[in-house]
Amino acid sequence: MFSQTVEYALRAVVFLADQSPEPRTTDQIAAATLVPKAYLSKVIQGLCRANLVQSKRGSGGGVSLVKTPDQLSILDVVNAVEPIARIRECPLGLKAHGVHLCPLHQRMDNALASVEAAFRETTLAEVLAEPTTSYPLCEIAPALSRKSGTK
Amino acid sequence: MFSQTVEYALRAVVFLADQSPEPRTTDQIAAATLVPKAYLSKVIQGLCRANLVQSKRGSGGGVSLVKTPDQLSILDVVNAVEPIARIRECPLGLKAHGVHLCPLHQRMDNALASVEAAFRETTLAEVLAEPTTSYPLCEIAPALSRKSGTK
DNA sequence: GGATAATCGGACAAGCACGTCCAATTAACA
DNA sequence: TGTTAATTGGACGTGCTTGTCCGATTATCC
Numbered sequence: 001m002f003s004q005t006v007e008y009a010l011r012a013v014v015f016l017a018d019q020s021p022e023p024r025t026t027d028q029i030a031a032a033t034l035v036p037k038a039y040l041s042k043v044i045q046g047l048c049r050a051n052l053v054q055s056k057r058g059s060g061g062g063v064s065l066v067k068t069p070d071q072l073s074i075l076d077v078v079n080a081v082e083p084i085a086r087i088r089e090c091p092l093g094l095k096a097h098g099v100h101l102c103p104l105h106q107r108m109d110n111a112l113a114s115v116e117a118a119f120r121e122t123t124l125a126e127v128l129a130e131p132t133t134s135y136p137l138c139e140i141a142p143a144l145s146r147k148s149g150t151k
Numbered sequence: 152m153f154s155q156t157v158e159y160a161l162r163a164v165v166f167l168a169d170q171s172p173e174p175r176t177t178d179q180i181a182a183a184t185l186v187p188k189a190y191l192s193k194v195i196q197g198l199c200r201a202n203l204v205q206s207k208r209g210s211g212g213g214v215s216l217v218k219t220p221d222q223l224s225i226l227d228v229v230n231a232v233e234p235i236a237r238i239r240e241c242p243l244g245l246k247a248h249g250v251h252l253c254p255l256h257q258r259m260d261n262a263l264a265s266v267e268a269a270f271r272e273t274t275l276a277e278v279l280a281e282p283t284t285s286y287p288l289c290e291i292a293p294a295l296s297r298k299s300g301t302k
Numbered sequence: 303g304g305a306t307a308a309t310c311g312g313a314c315a316a317g318c319a320c321g322t323c324c325a326a327t328t329a330a331c332a
Numbered sequence: 333t334g335t336t337a338a339t340t341g342g343a344c345g346t347g348c349t350t351g352t353c354c355g356a357t358t359a360t361c362c
Contacts, residue, residue, distance in 0.1 A: 001152065001235060001263060004320065007242060014255050025338065034243050039321050045340075058329025059337040074258060085152060092162075092185050103281040104165050107225060107273055112152060114265040122258055130254040155350065176308065190351050196310075209359025210307040 002078075008035045008043050009081045010074065016053060017069035017124040023062035043081065050080035070125035078119055086112050153229075159186045159194050160232045161225065167204065168220035168275040174213030194232065201231035221276035229270055237263050 011033035016024060026044060030037035044063055047053045052072070055063045065072065078084060087101060087109040101109060162184035167175060177195060181188035195214055198204045203223070206214045216223065229235060238252060238260040252260060 001266070002259060007259075010255060010259075011243075027338090036321060038323070041339075042321085042341095048339095055339060056329080057327075057337090057339045059335095060330055061328085061338045063339090074255075091158060103278045104161060104225075107269065107278065108153060108158075108161075111266040111269040114269060115152070115262045118258065118262040118265060127254045127258065178308090187351060189353070192309075193351085199309095206309060207359080208307090208309045208357075210305095211360055212308045212358085214309090 003082055005043055005046075006078055006082050008033070008040060009047060010077055011035060012040065012044060012063075013047065013052065013065070013072070013077045014124060014127060016063065016065050017072065018128055020065050020069055023056060023064035025062040029063065046081050047077075052077065052080050068125070069128060070123050072124045073120050074122050074124070074127070075116060075119035077124075084112055084116050084119075086116070154233055156194055156197075157229055157233050159184070159191060160198060161228055162186060163191060163195060164198065164203065164216070164223070164228045165275060165278060167214065167216050168223065169279055171216050171220055174207060174215035176213040180214065197232050198228075203228065203231050219276070220279060221274050223275045224271050225273050225275070225278070226267060226270035228275075235263055235267050235270075237267070 012029050012035065015029055015032050024032075026037060026041050029035070029044075030040045033040075035043075044053065044055065048055050048063075051066060053063050054066050055061065075084075087105050089099065090101060091105060163180050163186065166180055166183050175183075177188060177192050180186070180195075181191045184191070186194070195204065195206065199206050199214075202217060204214050205217050206212070226235075238256050240250065241252060242256060
C-alpha cells in the first residue's frame with residue numbers, strides 16, 4: 001500500500017532527524033537504514049527538490065534536514081515523494097452531479113483522509129522521543145547511532 | 152494509493168451487488184463501470200478465484216455475486232484482489248527486539264489499520280442503500296441501471 | 303447437432319517502479 | 333594546485349501493473 005520509495009524516504013528522514021542538525025552522507029544513511037545506496041541517492045534527490053533536505057557536495061558534504069524534527073510531520077515526507085491522492089471527483093469522469101462523490105468513492109476517500117490525518121499529527125521529533133524498546137530503524141542503539149561530540 | 156485493479160474490482164462488485172442476484176456479462180459490467188473490457192475480465196477472474204463471484208460460461212451466462220450484498224464488506228473485495236499488507240515485523244528485517252515495531256513503523260501500521268477498519272465496517276448493501284444524490288458508479292440513474300422485471 | 307453467446311487462458315506490449323552503474327561535477331583539505 | 337570525498341544526472345536493466353487480442357472452451361437455445 002505504501003510504496004518502497006515512501007518507506008525508504010521515511011527511513012532516511014528519520015535517521016537524519018536523529019542526527020539533526022548534522023549532515024550525513026548517503027553512504028552513512030544507507031548503512032543505517034539498510035536502503036540500497038544507489039537507489040537511496042535518487043530518493044534523496046527527490047527530497048531535495050521538495051526542499052525537505054539540503055545536500056552539500058564535495059568532501060565534508062552530505063545531506064541534512066532543512067527544518068528541525070519537530071517542524072516536520074510524517075505527512076510532509078510522504079507528500080514530498082508520493083502525495084496521498086485524495087479523491088476529489090468521480091473517477092468515472094462523469095460530472096452528472098458536480099462535486100459529490102458516490103458512496104463508494106466517498107468511503108475510499110474517507111480511508112485516504114484517515115491516513116492523511118494519522119500522518120499529519122505525528123512529527124519526526126515525536127517519533128524519536130517516544131519511549132519504547134524499539135528505537136526507530138531498529139538496528140542501532142540510540143547511544144551508538146548518535147555521533148559523540150555532536151553540538 | 153489504491154491500485155487501479157482495486158478500483159476496478161470495487162466498481163464491478165458494486166455493480167453486481169446492485170443487480171444482485173442476477174448475473175451480468177463482462178460486457179455489461181464494463182459498460183456500466185467504464186472499465187476496459189478486456190482488463191476487467193482479468194480482474195473478474197481474480198474475484199472468481201477468491202470465491203467472491205461466480206461465473207457461468209455460455210449463452211445466458213455471466214458473473215454474479217456468491218453472497219448477498221449485506222454479507223460483503225468493501226474490505227472483502229479489497230483483500231481479494233490486493234490484500235492490505237499490515238506491517239507485522241520490522242521491515243529492516245532485524246529481530247533485535249522481537250515483535251515490537253519501532254515508532255515509525257508502528258505509525259505506518261496504524262494508518263493501515265485505520266484503512267482496514269474503514270473498509271471493514273461498510274457492506275456493499277450499505278453503499279447502495281445510502282441516501283445520496285450520487286448513485287454508486289455515478290453514471291446511471293438507479294431506475295435505469297436496474298433491469299425491469301428482475302425478480 | 304449446429305449456431306450462438308459467453309468465459310478462460312495465454313501471448314503480447316507499453317509504461318512505471320525499483321535498482322545498478324558510471325562519468326561529470328563540486329567542494330574541502332593538505 | 334592536486335587529491336580526495338561527496339552529490340548529480342543519465343543510461344540501462346528487470347519485473348510488475350495495466351491493458352489488448354485472440355483462439356479454445358463451455359453452455360444455451362433452436
